[in-house]
Amino acid sequence: MRGWNHTGVKEFLLVGLTENPNVQIPLFLLFTLIYFITLLGNLGIIILIWLNAQLHTLMYFFLGNFSFCDICCSTVFAPKMLVNFLTKHKSSTFSGCVLQSFSFAVYVTTEGILLSMMAYDRYVAIANPLLYTVIMTQRVCIQMVLAPYLGGLINSLTHTIGLHKLDFCGPNIVDHYFCDVPPLLRLSCSDAHINEMLFLVFSGLIAMFTFIVIMVSYIRIIIAIQRIHAAEGRYKAFS
Template sequence: MRGNHTQTKFILLGITESPRAQTPLFVLFLLIYIVTLVGNVGIITLVRVSPSLHTPMYFFLTQFAFTDICYSTVISPRMLADLLSEDKTISFTACMMQFFTFAFFAAIECHLLAMMAYDRHVAICQPLLYVTIISSRVCWQLVASSYLLSFLSAIIYTWCVFGGSFCGPNHIDHFFCDVSPLLKLVCSDTHSSEMIIFAFVTINVVSAVVVTLLSYISIIRTVLRMCSAQSRARAFHTCASHLMVVSLFFGTAFFMYLQPSSSHRSLDKVVSIIYTVVTPMLNPFIYSLRNKEVKGALIKCRRRLFNHRQLR
């Protein structure tokens, strides 16, 4: 997969070159990473121990939380280490593996968001058929197919980027190995690679967005036909948290990857921080704070824990 290259290592320029800013940024991003891990592990644990949450909706949510953990872990530990280290070199193989795993989990997130939208569509528009359409077997099949498609896409992305010749500068103007800064270092013609990457990103991102949009158009039509104002409010409230996550993830993805590489600018680092570091931290809170079922399950768990301590 390495292609005809001469570089054996790269140097990540990081978020900032200011020594004064590095320590405060390290503390900030370390706290964000810890909150990300605690929040997403908390969601997974809560769903597993709460029988009321053993539904397809929360099955997909636990898969999403697991992906957020992996997605963030691919980026954050290396970024934190570089903020405190003078040596920011990364080997060719390590850079390639970071890029591959990041692309893999990012693609999975796209598919999971589409699955969660489809799940809400069936629950609201076809409630009588929900158990039949979104069965446990179907859930596992959807997740397995997502992992397979994401794995194949990540291999293609990685081959397109690292299959070229790296014979010039080795400074990556970013805090992780991403598409645009890496392609700028390739000596050979990258036009065909960029077109292939653009096509596959479009397939993964745009197809997920289309499924999500069609699902919510159908949901809105169904909700507006409901006679009860309370039923309409409950349906919209159920979908609100998912729409917030979709907007954050796909909004930044469109900005970063569905534009020509020549138009990328310094703002890209800020946007990259939002979808690689901040969004995985926010997702558990968006789903828990705006979801009555999750809050109810959390209250029950606290009561059980409190009663257990009293008995002891």
């Protein structure tokens, strides 16, 4: 960690999914279809929520933000990956590579934390329906939406600043189909031990937080549903 962005590497070469030229076009068509379906599905959700006044609730607001993050997350790497299927020189500039890793970390982290916020929201709505509007005030809702984006930004900035402090002076072949943090750390000429530890700690804490909140929320939801005596009410709550 000696300085700030002392690097002789001007671009990175991406290995991609395969180097077999016979499967490049089929993979291009397959992932183009997947990317198109991803965009169409998530945009459809966002537009539907925006146009339908009955869906202007916290649950669908969370869902709209999740769809937005899903679009951004896939757009970070999918277009570049599709172009690389059709070109022999699968390269990315140093700045472009770092920007891609930064953007991916922001949105993938935000998605994970958003899932936990959505699970907690459903727990409050089902377990405490009469107090839902009291607990989930406008201020709380805004905080619950902003927290995932803030968490994603902090997580991504930590790794990006760490990358900029490393030296990249030798190998520039990224064994991946986009510029992610772990494969970039493996190419550094500097001692990246601290960066790797930070990556593991942050990823582990975020994954553990998300998993615990989701599991606890849905276990509490199941318990609350089992306490409902009416079969119709139990079915409605479960659905």
